[in-house]
Amino acid sequence: MYFLRRILQMIPVLLVVSFIGFMLLRAMPGNPFDSERKPATPEIERNLQAKFHLDESLWKQYLRYLGVVGDAYVNVSGVAPAETGRMQENDFFQTDSQPLSDAEKKEIIQLADQTYTDPAPVGTKRVFLIGKDSETLRTNAPVRTEDERVGYVEGRLKAKPNVAIVRLTQPDLVSAEVKASVKWAKSGLINGDLGPSLKYRNHTVNDIVKQCLPVSMTLGLLAFFFAMATGIPLGCYMALRRGEWGDYVGGFVAMLSFCIPSIVIAPLLILWLAVKLKILPIALWESPWHAILPTMVLGLYFSGRIARLMREGLSTTLNAEFITTARAKGVSESAILWKHAFRLAILPVLSYSGPLLADLLTGSFVVENIFQIPGLGVFFINSIFNKDYLMTVGLVLLYALLLLVINLLVDASYSLLDRRVRNE
Amino acid sequence: MNSTTTSAPVAPQVHLSPNQRAWMRFKRNRPAVIGGIALILLVLITIIWPLFSSPAIAKILPKQLTYSQEAISNAQFERPSANHWFGTDIHGRDLLTRIFYGARISLIVGAVGAFVSLIIGVSWGAIAGYVGGRTDNIMMRFVDIMYALPSIIFVIVLKSTFEKQLAGWLSKTFSPQTANYASMLFLFIGLGAVSWLTMARIVRGQVLSLRGRNFVEASRTLGASHARILWKHILPNIYGIIIVYLTLTVPAIILYESFLSYLGLGIQPPQASWGSLIAEAVQEINPIRIYWWLLVFPGAMLVSTLLALNFLGDGLRDAFDPRGNK
Numbered sequence: 001m002y003f004l005r006r007i008l009q010m011i012p013v014l015l016v017v018s019f020i021g022f023m024l025l026r027a028m029p030g031n032p033f034d035s036e037r038k039p040a041t042p043e044i045e046r047n048l049q050a051k052f053h054l055d056e057s058l059w060k061q062y063l064r065y066l067g068v069v070g071d072a073y074v075n076v077s078g079v080a081p082a083e084t085g086r087m088q089e090n091d092f093f094q095t096d097s098q099p100l101s102d103a104e105k106k107e108i109i110q111l112a113d114q115t116y117t118d119p120a121p122v123g124t125k126r127v128f129l130i131g132k133d134s135e136t137l138r139t140n141a142p143v144r145t146e147d148e149r150v151g152y153v154e155g156r157l158k159a160k161p162n163v164a165i166v167r168l169t170q171p172d173l174v175s176a177e178v179k180a181s182v183k184w185a186k187s188g189l190i191n192g193d194l195g196p197s198l199k200y201r202n203h204t205v206n207d208i209v210k211q212c213l214p215v216s217m218t219l220g221l222l223a224f225f226f227a228m229a230t231g232i233p234l235g236c237y238m239a240l241r242r243g244e245w246g247d248y249v250g251g252f253v254a255m256l257s258f259c260i261p262s263i264v265i266a267p268l269l270i271l272w273l274a275v276k277l278k279i280l281p282i283a284l285w286e287s288p289w290h291a292i293l294p295t296m297v298l299g300l301y302f303s304g305r306i307a308r309l310m311r312e313g314l315s316t317t318l319n320a321e322f323i324t325t326a327r328a329k330g331v332s333e334s335a336i337l338w339k340h341a342f343r344l345a346i347l348p349v350l351s352y353s354g355p356l357l358a359d360l361l362t363g364s365f366v367v368e369n370i371f372q373i374p375g376l377g378v379f380f381i382n383s384i385f386n387k388d389y390l391m392t393v394g395l396v397l398l399y400a401l402l403l404l405v406i407n408l409l410v411d412a413s414y415s416l417l418d419r420r421v422r423n424e
Numbered sequence: 425m426n427s428t429t430t431s432a433p434v435a436p437q438v439h440l441s442p443n444q445r446a447w448m449r450f451k452r453n454r455p456a457v458i459g460g461i462a463l464i465l466l467v468l469i470t471i472i473w474p475l476f477s478s479p480a481i482a483k484i485l486p487k488q489l490t491y492s493q494e495a496i497s498n499a500q501f502e503r504p505s506a507n508h509w510f511g512t513d514i515h516g517r518d519l520l521t522r523i524f525y526g527a528r529i530s531l532i533v534g535a536v537g538a539f540v541s542l543i544i545g546v547s548w549g550a551i552a553g554y555v556g557g558r559t560d561n562i563m564m565r566f567v568d569i570m571y572a573l574p575s576i577i578f579v580i581v582l583k584s585t586f587e588k589q590l591a592g593w594l595s596k597t598f599s600p601q602t603a604n605y606a607s608m609l610f611l612f613i614g615l616g617a618v619s620w621l622t623m624a625r626i627v628r629g630q631v632l633s634l635r636g637r638n639f640v641e642a643s644r645t646l647g648a649s650h651a652r653i654l655w656k657h658i659l660p661n662i663y664g665i666i667i668v669y670l671t672l673t674v675p676a677i678i679l680y681e682s683f684l685s686y687l688g689l690g691i692q693p694p695q696a697s698w699g700s701l702i703a704e705a706v707q708e709i710n711p712i713r714i715y716w717w718l719l720v721f722p723g724a725m726l727v728s729t730l731l732a733l734n735f736l737g738d739g740l741r742d743a744f745d746p747r748g749n750k
Binding site: 016020021024025026027063154255256258259260263264268270271275276295355365369380384392396399400404 | 568569571572573574576577578580581584585675679682683686687699702703706707709710714715719720723725726730731734737738
């Protein structure tokens with residue numbers, strides 16, 4: 001029950017995060033197409049704005065991002081043979097099965113001729129779309145076959161709002177039989193869709209996450225294990241040598257590890273190991289050898305913190321009464337350390353490892369930048385620069401989600417390790 | 425108990441306030457004291473360094489100390505030598521001078537950012553803890569949500585949204601040169617504005633526990649206003665903790681600034697900070713010649729400053745909060 005409630009509580013947090021992120025980014029001056037190659041005519045820009053709905057009100061854009069406001073689109077599986085010029089009697093799509101009388105068809109053609117006096121340009125074709133659900137189509141809504149976009153909705157007859165005028169830009173792609181249906185696009189956050197990227201327009205944000213998250217995750221996990229594998233032994237050593245020289249030296253080493261920023265240590269290691277001695281590759285992400293330097297650099301910063309937390313935890317635990325009791329009973333020192341003390345002593349490390357892991361998984365911007373690793377960090381920074389705001393919000397949400405999930409897992413493991421903690 | 429009864433006959437009983445006792449403890453912590461002294465020295469050198477290049481003073485000093493920051497020379501990428509103790513950079517500028525000018529910005533960023541985070545964090549935490557109830561709940565949920573947002577977007581959004589307006593305003597109100605400081609000003613404010621969360625949590629916890637204590641109740645009974653209770657009775661009790669976390673915020677912000685400058689989001693040339701100096705050095709990494717001094721000296725300055733600040737912060741924490749870090 002407790003965990004179910006925690007999971008439900010994530011939803012409002014994510015909503016607020018998406019709202020703040022979205023509004024903040026949309027408040028920035030300029031738009032994503034500023035950095036396009038010039039000259040972009042105002043018309044092209046307007047079309048782009050319309051395509052990505054940047055011309056709508058902020059509220060509507062946000063609701064669309066959530067998936068509450070969606071778009072209907074037309075799915076066609078067949079089109080009458082291509083002809084240019086005026087619309088004709090067989091240029092009708094029906095989305096429901098009510099048959100049209102010839103008189104009605106004539107009337108519609110007449111109405112359309114009054115509105116659209118210019119013929120459709122060569123190679124394209126205008127057709128009618130009739131049906132109750134065609135009213136849900138907005139101007140510019142896409143028309144597509146199973147696998148390709150073949151046109152868009154040009155407008156609607158004022159006198160008969162259930163008649164939409166469709167411009168087919170690629171009429172030859174479909175043939176013969178004519179069938180059409182209006183469908184609601186599954187999009188938005190509620191459908192797990194993070195939207196398109198405004199910069200890399202052939203990719204959706206989901207694509208990029210799918211491609212880059214594994215890289216960032218691998219690097220993050222490697223660094224996490226590196227930090228644990230170096231931090232925990234050092235912390236234990238310090239706790240067991242408390243007040244002696246070993247403790248002070250260890251404390252200094254730990255402090256040094258988080259006072260040396262990655263932007264200092266990484267270039268030095270590159271200069272020494274990669275440029276001078278040539279035993280490791282300089283950058284990029286190809287073979288396991290490429291992972292060594294980034295892992296060390298990223299993990300080093302955290303291993304000092306882990307060592308200090310481990311020292312705290314272990315020395316507090318070793319002073320606890322149940323340890324004194326165990327000693328009095330004659331339990332050996334190693335059994336005390338491993339069987340009794342370690343379980344509790346690791347708790348501070350555990351609670352720190354939640355935010356640490358989330359940080360490592362998504363937040364290694366600097367290290368990814370130094371080593372030119374194609375992870376999420378690069379896309380995150382670039383997306384902010386490019387005002388590719390859907391990408392930024394998507395990555396922010398991903399980060400927030402990871403943080404929440406990992407914290408939940410940490411709390412769950414807490415109650416496993418320390419039976420006194422009950423999650424209620 | 426034992427120690428007080430045995431020492432009482434020898435020395436007269438001296439009553440020390442908690443803050444005085446903390447100071448005594450601090451003075452015994454050698455690394456912390458050394459860190460503090462080193463920092464004071466660094467700040468002093470950084471302040472007087474620009475004076476060295478003024479003609480009157482330059483006459484009596486060795487010329488190695490008197491290069492001006494902008495002086496471009498033909499001596500590109502010179503190794504550290506008797507002429508240039510820390511070597512020169514791509515434009516032949518003296519690295520030693522650049523580092524101390526960079527120190528100004530790095531230190532100011534740390535100080536101003538910490539100050540901004542102090543103001544926001546303490547007021548946020550104090551109000552949440554003091555008012556309590558639903559207000560507290562809402563305010564702290566907000567802090568939780570802010571934790572989940574990567575702070576880098578705030579800095580960038582703040583900068584890019586308001587920078588131009590501020591630059592315009594500055595050049596109109598003061599002089600056109602001041603417009604250059606707009607971006608730096610936003611770096612200060614932005615970094616402070618994202619670093620107050622931990623401070624708010626700690627202050628709130630402290631205020632929450634002090635709120636119900638007898639002396640607060642007493643002064644409330646006597647009719648003291650809420651502002652007075654907070655300001656005169658509660659805050660003086662948590663100064664120690666606030667100072668401790670302030671000291672630990674400064675290195676965090678300096679580090680953050682160096683990251684941002686490294687990524688090209690922070691200080692813009694010709695201004696320099698340690699982070700941007702390191703970024704310049706990294707651009708010069710190539711397999712043919714190694715300009716190690718460009719990297720090592722700014723890096724060493726950054727690392728030792730961070731070390732000093734962290735030792736100082738640790739020492740203060742041990743002194744003010746002996747239970748917190750045994």
